Amino acid sequence: MNIKNNSNNFLHNIINKDLKKNKNLLLRTRFPPEPNGYLHIGHAKSICLNFEIAKLYNGYCNLRFDDTNPVKENAQYIKSIQRDIKWLGYKWDGNIHYSSEHFLILYKYAKELIKKNLAYVDELTKEEIKEYRGTLKKPGKNSPYRNRSISENLKLFKKMKKGFFREGEACLRAKINMQSSYIIMRDPVLYRIIFKEHHQTKKKWCIYPTYDFAHCLSDAIEKITHSFCTLEFQDNKKIYNWILKNTSISHYPKQYEFSRLNLEFSILSKRKISILIDKKIINGWNDPRIQTISGLRRRGYTASSIRTFCKKIGVTKQNNLIEFSMLEYCIRNELNKKSVRTMAVLDPIKIFLYNIDDNYVKKLIVPNHPNDPSLGTHEIFFTNTIYIERKDFKEKYDKKYKRLKIGHEIRLRYSYIIKAEKIKKDKNGNIISLVCFCDLNTLGKKPSNKKNPSVIHWISLKHSFPAEFRIYNSLFNIKNPEQEENFLSFLNPDSLIIKKGFIEINIAQKIKNKIGNNIANLFFQFERIGYFCIDQIDSKKNHLIFNQTVRLKDSSNIKNYS
Structure with a gap:
């Protein structure tokens, strides 16, 4: 089967030739x-590539x-992976494999390798x-234990296996070339002693193969034809091939490297x-501020948006820093098509409409999506006391300010035109409410003999439900924190901002009815603010929490919350 080359994936050319x-x-x-550790967006690129x-x-x-290092591994990570x-939408072939199942x-x-005089026990x-x-400038020198006899090395290696040595007292090293220009080929360690119970093999072993030794042989045992890895393993290919060449393994996989994913403002190192x-x-x-798959999922990113992102960035041999806006574009483009439009007020200021009776209730039917009638409609209610965003009112006169100000009009979304006439303040001079006509x-209807005023969103006080809103910004305030040794010095103090506001009561009821079940398919665009999802971990029926997935394309509105 021959597939035409994909310009975003040079590996297709290699496979086609094979x-x-x-x-x-x-x-x-x-x-x-x-x-x-948990998987991150860089692993997602590799998952998409291989599957x-x-x-x-x-x-x-x-x-x-x-799983060759029981000190850092556990079953929790296996389940999360x-x-x-x-x-992400993928299914592996057959049973799950473990390097540990090949330990014998x-x-x-x-x-x-010991019998071929290509490995020795070093103390x-x-x-x-x-x-x-x-170092890179200084060649290595032979260990004083390098010239032990084959029989002695076999005995010592057996003693290692039986636990006669303490951790760090002995290891098995390949006998290659201590003068090699590649440090990795200067007698790399193949086995080390670790007295730690393994999550799969329990206490059966106290010696564990290194990643380099186990990885290539596990590939061969499982009949892998193409072993894809990131560029930092390019030098490891030399030990990969050396081990396969010098053992009697019958299958010979080939390793090919591609660039790892580097994402702006992100840390992808598990350490x-x-x-x-x-x-x-x-x-x-699973913190939504980091780019683990579970963190992105909690923040409202979809599997399809991550797959789209991985497809768009392509597979190359060139290391580069991917703009975070590319990831945001992929989820925003998807959510724009399927998110229910609703209104939420994150930083409320109360408005009293003095010319409307206290018992007045106007039911309005509004679309769930402006361009997709199939998503239906929902009800909102207009009364004489409403909430608007605090940033949608300005006390001091500003000719350029196009929202609500004293003596000027504004249209409420799907509703009436109002005019601000009076401000009420507390004893400290803080605005507590506005009085409007x-x-x-x-x-x-359009106002007679007037220009159409600007439009703002709102919620009826009597038909609102309190909610918490978590606004996420970059965890770091520099583009490439991964390169910084002291990366903690570049943390953004405003990476998480929590607001206490209100959502439409009908929307709240819909969510509350699904709490405890799968509500991952509920996506909302809070009009003029951004795309949000319900936090499935911290939300309760009496305490709804929304995570900001991504800002609107025009993010000027949301910046006021940062």
């Missing part, structure tokens, strides 16, 4: 996460956990190994995200 050489080639890719390529070429994609992959055969391949400390390895969590700067792996002859 298929020309071998028409019977059955493509098999894999997504091989380490279960030491989509397998689908395109009628092949298969494995899910394999490269499976959930994220399924949520990996141990046999390690002994094979240098971790610090000494680093010193002996040298650095862990620091943010440990220091309580963010509230866990309402022209009841202007419903659906």
